[in-house]
Amino acid sequence: MRLPNLAYVYKTVEQIKQLLDLHAAPELIEKSLLAAGLPENLLTKGLRLPGTWTVFESGCRAIVGQQVSVKAAINQAGLLAQHLGAVITEEPVEPNQHYCFPEPEAVANSDLAFLRMPNARKHALRNFAVLFCNGNQPTYDEILSIKGVGQWTLDYLKMRGDRDPDVYLAGDLIIRKMAEKYPVLPQEAAPWQSYLTLQLWQLSNS
Structure with a gap:
């Protein structure tokens, strides 16, 4: 980690x-998780809730990830960074270029033609970015009012961006399928329902 000012060290480490x-x-x-009904032998030990650097980034990832595979969502998020994010140029120079996630203004002012997704989703992404321009931090109601942003997208933003430990993504297709295979009582996992979501995702890959 290289910082231009040591005053940022504590805040960066905490982040x-x-x-x-x-x-x-x-x-x-x-x-x-055991109380919710998952067998102990299925639990992933030391499960962590991976976050994103900002709420804006998590929201963008959620929108570009709507109704597509995880791999496709990752590719779309990568395209956002490559086309609209700043290139990291500090020494030592890496063999491959690295990018920062774009600022809200960059997304709001782009036609997003490089993204392979329906125009309606691009409009939703731009409108989402507009809410965050000039350092604004919109409310959940404002985010949910965007056409093309539903409860799944908002819940994903809460879980990954706000790092809310108690979000169960009941509307997620994989979660619904895994909950049928391994019947669970999500409310019994409170206040750690986000980890139940993660655990069911993990089980879908096993």
């Missing part, structure tokens, strides 16, 4: 701790 969910309480979380 990284939150990004990697280093303040999680694994034993309490596991007890809640």
